[in-house]
Amino acid sequence: MNLEAARAALRDARRVAVLTGAGVSAESGIPTFRDAQTGHWARFRPEDLASPDAYRQDPDTVWEWYAGRYRDVLRAEPNGAHYLLAQLEGLKGNGFLLATQNVDGLHARAGSQRLVELHGNLLSARDEITGEVFALPDPDVLETPPVSPNGHRMRPNIVWFGEFLPEDALATASEAFASADVALVVGTSGVVYPAAGLALETLRQGGVVIEINPEETELTPLLSFSVRDVASRGLAALLGQAAS
Numbered sequence: 001m002n003l004e005a006a007r008a009a010l011r012d013a014r015r016v017a018v019l020t021g022a023g024v025s026a027e028s029g030i031p032t033f034r035d036a037q038t039g040h041w042a043r044f045r046p047e048d049l050a051s052p053d054a055y056r057q058d059p060d061t062v063w064e065w066y067a068g069r070y071r072d073v074l075r076a077e078p079n080g081a082h083y084l085l086a087q088l089e090g091l092k093g094n095g096f097l098l099a100t101q102n103v104d105g106l107h108a109r110a111g112s113q114r115l116v117e118l119h120g121n122l123l124s125a126r127d128e129i130t131g132e133v134f135a136l137p138d139p140d141v142l143e144t145p146p147v148s149p150n151g152h153r154m155r156p157n158i159v160w161f162g163e164f165l166p167e168d169a170l171a172t173a174s175e176a177f178a179s180a181d182v183a184l185v186v187g188t189s190g191v192v193y194p195a196a197g198l199a200l201e202t203l204r205q206g207g208v209v210i211e212i213n214p215e216e217t218e219l220t221p222l223l224s225f226s227v228r229d230v231a232s233r234g235l236a237a238l239l240g241q242a243a244s
């Protein structure tokens with residue numbers, strides 16, 4: 001398949017499923033989990049901050065880390081890739097689903113609505129007793145650990161190492177990928193579950209899978225076509241527009 005054929009496939013597709021990863025937010029300046037561990041945080045390993053054990057042992061430190069990342073993502077803005085995916089949803093309507101592994105909330109801020117956040121997000125927290133999810137207050141008035149309107153301590157609304165993905169979000173994504181005419185895999189290394197599984201299911205059902213990534217990934221050899229570019233330009237090329 002070449003770019004022309006990929007564009008035609010996407011244009012004609014009634015059902016489109018998209019999976020995004022950290023690469024989509026790179027142009028918004030959001031550091032990846034590992035890049036964000038600078039200064040004071042450099043001495044922590046990811047699992048020291050993003051695991052149920054770490055939280056049990058030191059909720060204050062874990063919350064301090066997440067509050068910092070919450071401030072970072074609020075300072076960032078969605079980029080052209082986020083907006084183009086919201087635009088694609090507008091074109092495809094009910095036949096569209098965007099599943100993201102990102103926790104920065106930028107897809108929602110760019111207007112995506114048919115969206116599942118497989119790893120949770122930084123902008124909300126979960127009541128530790130009832131499981132209800134509440135938006136975090138403004139960073140200026142955020143006190144950590146935050147307390148829910150029920151009066152219970154809240155934990156970050158993030159899927160941690162060793163935890164399962166939310167069942168309903170994963171089921172929605174699996175269904176969309178299994179029935180997609182075209183799936184896009186944008187800015188994700190493709191090694192972490194569920195990226196590979198979702199794209200392979202589309203292929204198994206006879207759909208087309210197009211990757212957008214400046215680097216080759218482990219998925220590349222299996223897919224229908226790869227756009228070897230950053231997310232905003234790659235999506236613009238696929239959708240037939242100049243990058244916004």
Ligand code: APR
Nearest residue numbers: 021022023026032101187188189190192213214215230231
């Ligand atoms: N545009 C598109 N892709 C890019 C860009 C860009 N501007 N810059 C980098 N990339 C690509 C990289 O080549 C890489 O393949 O984005 C990918 C990012 O890979 P990872 O850092 O592994 O991120 P991701 O795939 O989202 O990781 C999945 O793993 O660490 C856990 O829970 C975390 O959600 C994360 C999950």
